[in-house]
Amino acid sequence: MVEKKDMRRKLPVFFGLHAKLPRGLGIVLALLPFALLVIVYLTASDIRQKANPQDKLLPPVSKIAKALEKSAFTLDKRSGVILLWQDTASSLRRLGIGMMVSACLGFLMGLNMGLLPGIRGLSLSFVTFISNIPPLAILPILFISFGVGEVGKVMLIILGTFPLITRDIYLAAKRIPKENIVKALTLGASQFGVVYRVVFPQVIPRLIDTVRLSLGAAWLFLIASEAIASQDGLGYRIFLVRRYLSMDMIIVYVAWITFLAFLADLGLRKLVAVRYPWYSPRAEG
Amino acid sequence: MTENTPFLLYLEDVQKQYGEKIVLDDIDLAVKQGAFCTVVGPSGCGKSTLLRLILGQEQATSGRIFMEGVPIALPSPDRGIVYQRYSLFPHLTILDNTMLGKQLSVPFWTSLRRKKTARDEAMHYLESVHLGAHAKKYPHQLSGGMQQRVAIAQALIMKPKILLMDEPFGALDPGTREAMQLLILELWEAHGMTIFFVTHDLEEAVFLGTRILVLSQYYRHESASRESSGQGARIVADYPLNTRKARSTRVKETAKFGRLIQRIRYDGFDPEYRQDAREFNLKHTDSFITFTE
Structure with missing residues (x-):
């Protein structure tokens, strides 16, 4: 006898062809790369500012805001x-x-x-x-x-x-x-x-x-x-x-x-x- | 040309070749006003090609085709068409699809002025195919059977002298198909139409038609070599059918109905049995044959 439980396979949440993303996870996944980009930028900018406060390559958010205000x-x-x-x-x-x-x-x-x-x-x-x-x-x-x-x-x-x-x-x-x-x-x-x-x-x-x-x-x-x-x-x-x-x-x-x-x-x-x-x-x- | 004027449609020695391959050979055909002419034949025998020649979508390699004594040229409103697919315009609602003929046949500005009357007339035709309630929908929202009903209404509004139908119910499920068969008979009677109906379904052809044409490449011709399978299809049988059409599909179960289908299968669909070109079953009073060598 086959157990009934085995008949219904649970679909994976993320991996593979049959993945079925729950709604919440979908939104989180979509935002994740953006969040990563911001985090990487802020960290890098912070490191460079600490080394050289005059650094122009990766300006901190405050400077970008000032540029926005000015332009x-x-x-x-x-x-x-x-x-x-x-x-x-x-x-x-x-x-x-x-x-x-x-x-x-x-x-x-x-x-x-x-x-x-x-x-x-x-x-x-x-x-x-x-x-x-x-x-x-x-x-x-x-x-x-x-x-x-x-x-x-x-x-x-x-x-x-x-x-x-x-x-x-x-x-x-x-x-x-x-x-x-x-x-x-x-x-x-x-x-x-x-x-x-x-x-x-x-x-x-x-x-x-x-x-x-x-x-x-x-x-x-x-x-x-x-x-x-x-x-x-x-x-x-x-x-x-x-x-x-x-x-x-x-x-x-x-x-x-x-x-x-x-x-x-x-x-x-x-x-x-x-x-x-x-x-x-x-x-x- | 006077000889063929009593006939609505008249084909004489029509032959169609694609490159070297002869598809239709020596087709002679005369169809009277009011006939419901069905065409059957083995697949690939050129049924649809014959229809496209009459429509003007393709040109015969040789021979002549007349409508009311006038040679036909390109597609025009006196020959309506219902295809199996692509009859409808996907960007128009059902109502707009139906009234399109009224609009396209007059200049653009006139069509704007006459929109109201065209719409009323289209509504009338839509109701005659029982689709009044769906006027505002787009074709893709309708089932296959409904789409074909729109296509019929769309063709009817032009009051064509002959309505050509190329396997119009071929893609429908059996139930829808029978309903459509009864509907087309009803419309045929109500409008006194002439219909030229190509189908691969023998039962459908015998049930609907007042005349059945069997087109086939399986026949013997004295001048042709015995084993040549490359010969073009000809009309190998032409039977008159019940002119007073039954209102019920029950007739399909009768023995007579079955015998006729067997007979036609024998005439045109059996590659082993080939009748001689001089012994074709051309029983219909309008049928004729010219022997040209």
Whole structure:
């Protein structure tokens, strides 16, 4: 006789494929790496401060707080603006315009390439070619041809993200089942209608997803171009204060950029979930 | 062209090749308005290919296809389609899916103006397939049978001259399947439709149709070599069925029903038994055959 007790195996809490995390443990586990990072930093900072009170490499929390206060809540004496907000506004404007243009262009290109064999034949190999150019490598060309002003920086973001968005939307449009398109034709859709009234709305959430994933690259290009030639912007500031080894300021700015990027990612994810409930049905039930 | 005008659908010497492989060979077919024409055949015989040719999704390699005497070209609203899958648009609610035809067939601005009437009409069609209560849901929230009912309503609203159905109930469980069979018969009668129905289920084909076509690559042709398995499928049998359809699935249990299914199995599904091309069972009054060498 088999004992009943043995029939029901207890699932492990943490180890292995079958682990079933209790809710509380899940939260603790998620916070643990953050806590470790803070502890390691504070300890290291403390050790260095004890050895040399002038140390700039790992500033204590008090100095970081002072840097935050100075950059985010005090008027800059020379320019008469609050630096962090000024920098944020400039950077977000560049990022916003760049992403907007590349999202629109990439979407229209990808959609038409995915559905119309003529457009595909014309542009697929060209877009593939363009997407293999490392964008940072042509930054000098952009600065020479578009100047070191706003256009050059926005162009870098566009060139850096547009091919990726185009190819992703192209694949999404191509994945629409043939049956779906034929069905639309039997419902009286024109060819234009199939592209812009049937497939267009189906690919929009995919676009938002792609933009979300491209934002990481966009930040990279933004900060790189601001670091090289700019008068303001988050990237500009970081590379400016680097000259004075102001780690406190750099840490404030990096944390702020990370927070902005996190907010953008979360916002776009929520937008898709709320506005397009049909897009990832697995979330339900 | 005048000879085929009494027929809604008319195929003449239609052949379809993919590369070297002949899939359909020498298909002659005439279908009258109001027929419920079912098509069966062994798997891979080209049933669905034939349907796609009539739909315009694919083009015949040779031969001609007419709708009311006019050669068909690309897919258009006079031929409705219900596939086994992918008939619905995942981004639209059930109601929007159903009214989509009304919207797509007019320019965008006009469709906005006529939204109210389109919605009312769509609601009417949804209720006729018993889905009025689910109008606000998305396709992925519905069961397979319900999705197919939406697909039928969505096609019906365009009032197609012929409704093409490609194994529409193939993925449903047996209970749902029988309910759908009764529903499609009900709609067929109510709307006076012409239906071209491809299925791999012999019982379903005999139960639903007023005419059954057996498509098969298992036949002998004098000009073909004996063992060639690469010959294209042809219509090897064409039987008239009960035109006054029974309202009950009980008829499936009768002996006559069973005998007919046996007969069809023999005609088209047995690779060992091959009838000569000149002895096909083309019993339907609309059937004809042209011998072309």
